Structure formats: structure tokens, C-alpha cells
Amino acid sequence: MAVGVFDSGLGGLTVYAAVADRLPETAFVYYGDNAHAPYGVRDAEDIFNLTCAGVERLWAEGCDLVILACNTASAAALKRMQETWVPKDKRVLGVFVPMIEALTERKWGDNTPPREVAVKHVALFATPATVASRAFQRELAYRAIGVDVEAQPCGGVVDAIEAGDEILAEALVKSHVEALKRRMPHPEAAILGCTHYPLMQATFQAALGPQVTVYSQANLVAESLADYLTRRPEFAGPGTVSKFLTTGDPASVSAHATQFLRRPIRFEAA
Ligand code: DGL
Numbered sequence: 001m002a003v004g005v006f007d008s009g010l011g012g013l014t015v016y017a018a019v020a021d022r023l024p025e026t027a028f029v030y031y032g033d034n035a036h037a038p039y040g041v042r043d044a045e046d047i048f049n050l051t052c053a054g055v056e057r058l059w060a061e062g063c064d065l066v067i068l069a070c071n072t073a074s075a076a077a078l079k080r081m082q083e084t085w086v087p088k089d090k091r092v093l094g095v096f097v098p099m100i101e102a103l104t105e106r107k108w109g110d111n112t113p114p115r116e117v118a119v120k121h122v123a124l125f126a127t128p129a130t131v132a133s134r135a136f137q138r139e140l141a142y143r144a145i146g147v148d149v150e151a152q153p154c155g156g157v158v159d160a161i162e163a164g165d166e167i168l169a170e171a172l173v174k175s176h177v178e179a180l181k182r183r184m185p186h187p188e189a190a191i192l193g194c195t196h197y198p199l200m201q202a203t204f205q206a207a208l209g210p211q212v213t214v215y216s217q218a219n220l221v222a223e224s225l226a227d228y229l230t231r232r233p234e235f236a237g238p239g240t241v242s243k244f245l246t247t248g249d250p251a252s253v254s255a256h257a258t259q260f261l262r263r264p265i266r267f268e269a270a
Pocket of ligand 1: 007008009011012037038039040041069070071072073127130158193194195196
């Protein structure tokens with residue numbers, strides 16, 4: 001059985017590492033659209049078309065279920081894909097909802113009306129496209145009331161991470177946290193709403209302070225996927241081989257991925 005993991009580039013590897021660890025018997029095919037990263041500065045139409053192309057490639061690898069390990073694609077394209085494009089025998093799932101369920105203390109499939117939750121002030125750090133989509137606020141409003149969300153579009157962070165420039169990424173994270181704190185001085189929780197950002201989690205936490213709970217997605221998504229496959233085993237696709245595909249240059253993407261995950265990863269051309 002094989003499951004597809006899609007991202008615009010390397011960020012989805014944080015999700016890949018968690019799901020592969022949680023489900024060691026499952027083959028995972030990773031697709032990084034590095035030739036077109038970052039998605040965070042593209043418009044919704046462009047993100048929709050690029051995401052559909054990547055998902056089709058994963059279907060061709062025998063992955064009937066694909067996780068969009070990319071908040072930008074989950075925010076800007078997933079709803080339209082599910083409503084207009086995904087055939088009945090396939091599934092495409094995003095990374096937003098598991099995180100919102102954790103924040104709002106809900107179990108999967110709990111569709112009761114929105115209610116008050118403990119956390120009242122939430123800082124959201126995400127790409128400009130994710131922030132512009134307001135998808136996080138929309139999904140949150142289905143589940144919780146009275147939560148104030150302040151969103152910071154973190155321009156430049158994904159490019160710095162994709163380029164392997166940790167010093168620049170750290171400086172950008174600090175300045176984005178400062179910008180957000182000028183508008184919301186005391187957030188109780190912070191959402192890292194981009195799958196690249198767990199790599200910078202220590203920098204986010206240090207800049208925010210120890211009193212802020214930082215939520216990152218990888219483990220939450222892994223738990224949700226394990227639960228989903230238990231309930232819907234028919235979507236564990238027929239593929240059997242794990243591999244890493246990229247639309248970019250396989251040699252340089254492999255080198256960055258190895259640095260990113262701190263273990264050898266070999267990409268091949270998609
Ligand atoms: N890592 C992705 C996300 O979660 C994509 C970032 C981008 O390509 O801009 O949003």
C-alpha cells in the first residue's frame with residue numbers, strides 16, 4: 001500500500017518524516033514541485049493547476065490517497081479540488097484541519113456547533129498566499145467562537161529554507177515574530193502554518209517566549225492519517241515502492257533534502 005505526499009518543495013519532508021515513522025509498513029511517494037517553489041507568492045489559479053499536476057503524478061505511482069503536505073495548496077486549492085476535480089475512487093487530504101482540531105480540542109469528525117475554547121489569542125505564521133486565503137480563519141470559525149487570530153505573512157522564509165540559508169531564515173523569522181507581536185503582544189498559542197517552518201521551530205519558540213504554545217503539524221497529521229487509513233483502508237493505494245520525486249534538479253534537491261532531514265535522501269526526476 002502506498003500514500004502520496006505532495007509539497008511545493010522540501011517543507012513537506014517534515015510531514016513525510018512523521019507519517020513514515022508512524023506507519024512504517026506503508027510505502028510513501030513524495031513529490032516536491034521544486035521547479036515552481038515557492039507557491040506562497042503565486043495566485044490561487046496557478047496553485048490549483050500546479051497542485052493538480054502533482055497529485056495526478058502521484059496517482060500514477062499507485063497512491064489513491066494524497067496528502068497535501070503544503071498549507072498553501074491546502075488553503076488555496078484543496079476545497080476547489082475536492083468539489084470539482086477529485087474522482088470518487090481517490091482522496092486528497094490537507095494539513096490544516098488536524099491542526100485546527102488539536103487547537104480546538106476536537107476529535108476527528110466532531111461536527112457539533114462551534115464552541116468556546118481555552119485559547120483566545122492565536123498567532124498564525126504562514127505564507128502570503130495562505131494568509132490571503134483566510135482558510136485558517138474559515139476552518140476555525142466552523143469549530144470555535146471567540147478566538148482572535150492575528151496572521152503574519154512570512155515572506156522570504158520558504159525561499160531561505162529552500163536555498164539552505166539558515167542564517168537568513170532565522171533573521172526573517174525573528175523579524176516576522178516581532179511584527180506580529182506589535183499587533184498582538186501576548187498570543188497564547190502560535191500556529192506554524194507552513195510545513196517548512198518546523199525546521200525553524202526553535203527560533204519561533206525563542207522569539208515568542210516560553211509561555212506561548214507552538215503548534216506544528218507533522219505529528220498531528222501523522223495521527224490523523226493513521227486514523228483515516230484504519231477507517232478507510234480501501235484508500236491505501238496499490239503502489240509498493242517508496243520514492244522521492246522532484247520537478248527540480250534531482251542532485252541539488254537531494255543535497256538540500258539531506259541537509260533538511262539530516263539523513264540521506266535521494267530524489268529522482270518526476
Ligand atoms: N511548505 C508549503 C506550505 O506549507 C509551501 C510553501 C511555499 O511553497 O510557499 O505552505
